Amino acid sequence: MTEGAAAEFETRLKTVAEGAEDILDRLLGAATLPGEIARPARLLDAIRYSTLGGGKRLRPFLLVETARLFGVEGEGVFRAAAAVEMIHCYSLVHDDLPALDNDDLRRGRPTTHKAYDEATAILVGDGLLTYAFDVIADPATHQDAAIRAGLVLELARAAGFGGMIGGQVLDLEAEQSQAAHTTEAVIRLQSMKTGALLHFSVIAGAIIGNADARARAALSAYGLALGAAFQVADDILDVEADEAVLGKRAGKDAGRNKATLVAALGLEGARERRDRLAAEAIAALDCFSQGADAMILKEAARFVARRAS
Amino acid sequence: MTEGAAAEFETRLKTVAEGAEDILDRLLGAATLPGEIARPARLLDAIRYSTLGGGKRLRPFLLVETARLFGVEGEGVFRAAAAVEMIHCYSLVHDDLPALDNDDLRRGRPTTHKAYDEATAILVGDGLLTYAFDVIADPATHQDAAIRAGLVLELARAAGFGGMIGGQVLDLEAEQSQAAHTTEAVIRLQSMKTGALLHFSVIAGAIIGNADARARAALSAYGLALGAAFQVADDILDVEADEAVLGKRAGKDAGRNKATLVAALGLEGARERRDRLAAEAIAALDCFSQGADAMILKEAARFVARRAS
Numbered sequence: 158m159t160e161g162a163a164a165e166f167e168t169r170l171k172t173v174a175e176g177a178e179d180i181l182d183r184l185l186g187a188a189t190l191p192g193e194i195a196r197p198a199r200l201l202d203a204i205r206y207s208t209l210g211g212g213k214r215l216r217p218f219l220l221v222e223t224a225r226l227f228g229v230e231g232e233g234v235f236r237a238a239a240a241v242e243m244i245h246c247y248s249l250v251h252d253d254l255p256a257l258d259n260d261d262l263r264r265g266r267p268t269t270h271k272a273y274d275e276a277t278a279i280l281v282g283d284g285l286l287t288y289a290f291d292v293i294a295d296p297a298t299h300q301d302a303a304i305r306a307g308l309v310l311e312l313a314r315a316a317g318f319g320g321m322i323g324g325q326v327l328d329l330e331a332e333q334s335q336a337a338h339t340t341e342a343v344i345r346l347q348s349m350k351t352g353a354l355l356h357f358s359v360i361a362g363a364i365i366g367n368a369d370a371r372a373r374a375a376l377s378a379y380g381l382a383l384g385a386a387f388q389v390a391d392d393i394l395d396v397e398a399d400e401a402v403l404g405k406r407a408g409k410d411a412g413r414n415k416a417t418l419v420a421a422l423g424l425e426g427a428r429e430r431r432d433r434l435a436a437e438a439i440a441a442l443d444c445f446s447q448g449a450d451a452m453i454l455k456e457a458a459r460f461v462a463r464r465a466s
Numbered sequence: 467m468t469e470g471a472a473a474e475f476e477t478r479l480k481t482v483a484e485g486a487e488d489i490l491d492r493l494l495g496a497a498t499l500p501g502e503i504a505r506p507a508r509l510l511d512a513i514r515y516s517t518l519g520g521g522k523r524l525r526p527f528l529l530v531e532t533a534r535l536f537g538v539e540g541e542g543v544f545r546a547a548a549a550v551e552m553i554h555c556y557s558l559v560h561d562d563l564p565a566l567d568n569d570d571l572r573r574g575r576p577t578t579h580k581a582y583d584e585a586t587a588i589l590v591g592d593g594l595l596t597y598a599f600d601v602i603a604d605p606a607t608h609q610d611a612a613i614r615a616g617l618v619l620e621l622a623r624a625a626g627f628g629g630m631i632g633g634q635v636l637d638l639e640a641e642q643s644q645a646a647h648t649t650e651a652v653i654r655l656q657s658m659k660t661g662a663l664l665h666f667s668v669i670a671g672a673i674i675g676n677a678d679a680r681a682r683a684a685l686s687a688y689g690l691a692l693g694a695a696f697q698v699a700d701d702i703l704d705v706e707a708d709e710a711v712l713g714k715r716a717g718k719d720a721g722r723n724k725a726t727l728v729a730a731l732g733l734e735g736a737r738e739r740r741d742r743l744a745a746e747a748i749a750a751l752d753c754f755s756q757g758a759d760a761m762i763l764k765e766a767a768r769f770v771a772r773r774a775s
Contacts, residue, residue, distance in 0.1 A: 200627070200635040251592060256584035275565035276638055279588065283560060284631040286592065290599045291622035294615050302612035306603050309618050313600035318509070322593040326509040329585055 166456035170218055177217040177242055180235045181208055184292060203273045203281045208246045211264045213464075216241045216358040219383075219457065223362025223376060226450040234365060236298040237308060240289040241358050244316050247285035248354075250278050252325065286316070299365065307364055315357035324350025331416035338416040344385070346416050351391070352384030359383070371444065378441035379454065386434035387461045392417040393427050394464075435462035475765035479527055486526035486551055489544045490517055493601060512582045512590045517555045520573045522773075525550045525667040528692075528766065532671025532685060535759040543674055545607040546617060549598040550667050553625050556594035557663075559587050561634065595625070608674065616673055624666035633659025640725035647725040653694070655725050660700070661693030668692070680753065687750035688763065695743035696770045701726040702736050703773075744771035 185205055217238035224234045253260040253268040254275065261271050270278035292298060293308050314320060327346040331338055359380035363373045396419050419427045438458035445451030494514055526547035533543045562569040562577040563584065570580050579587035601607060602617050623629060636655040640647055668689035672682045705728050728736045747767035754760030 199639065200632070251588060254588060256588060277635075279560060279563060279565060280631055280635055280638075282592070283595065284627055286595055287622050287626040287631060290618055291626055294618035294622060302615040305615040306605075306611040306618070309599055309603035309615070313596050313603060317596040317600055318593055322589055322596060323509070326586075326589055329589075330508065 162452050162456050163459075166453050166460060169222065169453050170213065170457075170460070173218045173221045173238070174212075174214040176221070176235050177214040177238055178209060180232075180239045181242060184236075184239055184288075185209070199273075200277065200280060200284065203269060203277045204284060206272060207250050207269045207278075207281050208243065208285065211266075212242075214238075214242060215387075215457075215461075216245050216354060219355065219358035219380070219454075220362045220365075222450060222453055222457070223359050224365045226362070226445060226454070227366025227368055227372075229366045233298045234362075236292055236295070237361055237365060238358075240292040240298075240312065241354065241361065243285040243289040243292070244312065244321075245354060247282040247289070248316075248321055248325075250285070251282040254278060257325070257329070304364060308361055311357055311360055311364065315353040320349055320353030320357075321351075324348075324353070328416060338421060340418070340421040343416045343418050343421050347388040347418070348381070348385060351388045352381065355384035355387055356380035375441050375444050379438050379458070382434045382438035382441060383458050383461055386431050386438060386458065389418045389427050389431040389434065390462055390464060392419045393424065393431065395419070396424060431462050435459060471761050471765050472768075475762050475769065478531065478762055479522065479766075479769070482527045482530045482547070483521075483523040485530070485544050486523040486547055487518060489541075489548045490551060493545075493548055493597075494518070508582075509586065509589060509593065512578060512586045513593060515581060516559050516578045516587075516590050517552065517594065520575075521551075523547075523551060524696075524766075524770075525554055525663060528664065528667035528689070528763075529671045529674075531759060531762055531766070532668050533674045535671070535754060535763070536675025536677055536681075538675045542607045543671075545601055545604070546670055546674060547667075549601040549607075549621070550663065550670065552594040552598040552601070553621065553630075554663060556591040556598070557625075557630055557634075559594070560591040563587060566634070566638070613673060617670055620666055620669055620673070624662040629658055629662035629666075630660075633657075633662070637725060647730060649727070649730040652725045652727050652730050656697040656727070657690070657694060660697045661690065664693035664696055665689035684750050684753050688747050688767075691743045691747035691750060692767050692770055695740050695747060695767065698727050698736050698740040698743065699771055699773060701728045702733065702740060704728070705733060740771050744768060 182205075185201070185208060217235070220238045220241055221230075221234055224230065249263060250269045252258050253263055254270055260268050262268065266272070268278070269281055273281075289312070290309055293312060294305050296302075296305070299305050299308075316322065324346050327342075328350055331342070331346065356377070357380075359376050360373070363376045368376065395417065418430065422430060435458045438461075439455045442451045442455055445454075491514075494510070494517060526544070529547045529550055530539075530543055533539065558572060559578045561567050562572055563579055569577050571577065575581070577587070578590055582590075598621070599618055602621060603614050605611075605614070608614050608617075625631065633655050636651075637659055640651070640655065665686070666689075668685050669682070672685045677685065704726065727739065731739060744767045747770075748764045751760045751764055754763075
């Protein structure tokens with residue numbers, strides 16, 4: 158709410174992004190780990206290209222800051238944060254493939270199948286998806302096996318048929334259809350494709366933080382609203398932003414009969430929805446209102462609504 | 467060793483294959499599960515096409531029979547067996563893609579990207595890979611979270627950079643190279659690409675069966691030898707079998723500078739290696755020699771060496 162909060166948020170966002178970059182760099186390093194056969198060099202190179210050196214690391218941020226709300230910090234939390242970022246990066250690499258969205262640019266750089274080749278991009282995605290579960294299930298992430306198994310289950314569901322994969326299929330179906338998309342259908346699609354992993358990031362922090370049922374319900378509501386706000390903001394950005402700012406071809410969604418909320422609600426309606434959802438996300442955290450950390454999560458909801466890229 | 471053992475093996479193989487088919491059918495059913503958004507119909511159809519109605523289910527068989535060696539049977543074991551089969555099926559769907567092996571036929575039917583389309587095949591593979599971890603991490607698979615987390619970790623490693631993914635990358639690199647492949651390089655490649663998941667199937671049974679260190683070491687040796695024997699047998703089959711029997715284009719490996727052990731050792735050398743590895747697998751189980759179940763695992767090694775498809 159104050160300028161101080163916004164400044165502290167920016168500092169934390171930067172700190173967590175650096176921490177996430179560092180742990181990803183170490184997990185995806187060239188060294189042969191104990192018991193592991195040496196990783197093929199070309200694959201490793203392509204994986205690092207697809208994962209390192211960019212992005213706001215919003216999902217790691219949400220996980221780390223939610224765990225911190227309960228006083229839990231450290232290497233294990235960042236390992237879980239790296240796993241969720243690997244899932245995010247895998248989904249981008251596969252979504253960009255010619256058979257899917259056929260995108261040549263991502264964050265202003267050639268997409269993985271353009272920088273390498275299609276076969277490598279498919280395997281990079283498969284490898285990141287698989288490795289994310291390796292990292293989460295490893296005792297180094299959390300000493301309690303019940304928490305590790307719980308994280309695996311939640312992550313697999315967020316990334317699976319009822320989450321990212323299901324949303325991507327609905328997205329493809331929507332694109333191939335010539336009909337206009339109902340607001341309800343677009344919201345459902347987006348809650349699966351993008352919302353589920355953002356929601357998982359918050360819930361994972363709550364699981365690691367051993368949150369009680371009431372706190373977990375509040376954080377779940379926060380995660381759902383934030384995820385929905387994020388995607389409306391993305392749809393709005395696609396219309397508004399020019400290619401140089403966004404680092405991908407802007408206006409592309411409209412040219413493809415993509416299911417977007419700007420198409421369903423109009424630009425003004427989409428902006429209203431975005432701001433209402435951000436306010437909902439913030440209100441969901443009222444039970445934590447005393448601490449500085451909930452303030453940072455609230456600030457994250459404002460950031461998601463106002464971001465320019 | 468006896469005809470009785472071979473007959474009992476055939477019966478168990480059929481029984482486990484039917485049990486695996488049944489659990490896959492239920493897990494990949496059309497019903498909406500509690501807490502899950504309805505699965506998109508077309509994706510579900512393609513997933514069922516890629517998973518049901520075929521195959522010897524060798525990996526489920528190894529997992530189920532190894533667990534049974536320790537007296538553990540039932541629904542949870544079959545859930546774990548279904549998870550390993552999902553990983554196997556995902557790898558086939560992705561390996562068949564045009565950017566990778568570009569195969570049109572699999573088990574005598576059009577491959578998934580031929581029967582549907584490339585986008586669907588990519589998402590089917592991603593979905594199966596993700597769902598396998600969901601199934602393994604679910605309390606319905608095992609009541610002990612430490613066992614569930616342990617299975618996730620072993621599976622992720624068998625399927626990951628040091629396992630299937632790494633092997634697939636080495637395979638692509640070998641194919642693109644014009645040089646002859648050393649026997650050592652081919653063995654390493656195959657132990658990653660095919661051996662790791664067969665080995666996991668055995669180890670998963672040992673984990674679920676709560677095997678002690680000595681039994682686990684014996685089973686690990688068995689799984690390694692069996693996995694290696696399986697792949698040599700596959701290379702031999704590729705040369706020998708005609709398309710009608712094998713259900714895929716035979717002789718294709720030779721036309722591509724594929725890294726095979728027939729190319730490296732010659733047909734006779736490959737047959738000797740196959741038989742020696744099967745004998746090694748059988749010998750590794752000598753510490754279990756009293757029970758009927760180890761006999762069935764031994765019979766499985768003979769089956770792998772003599773199979774005609």
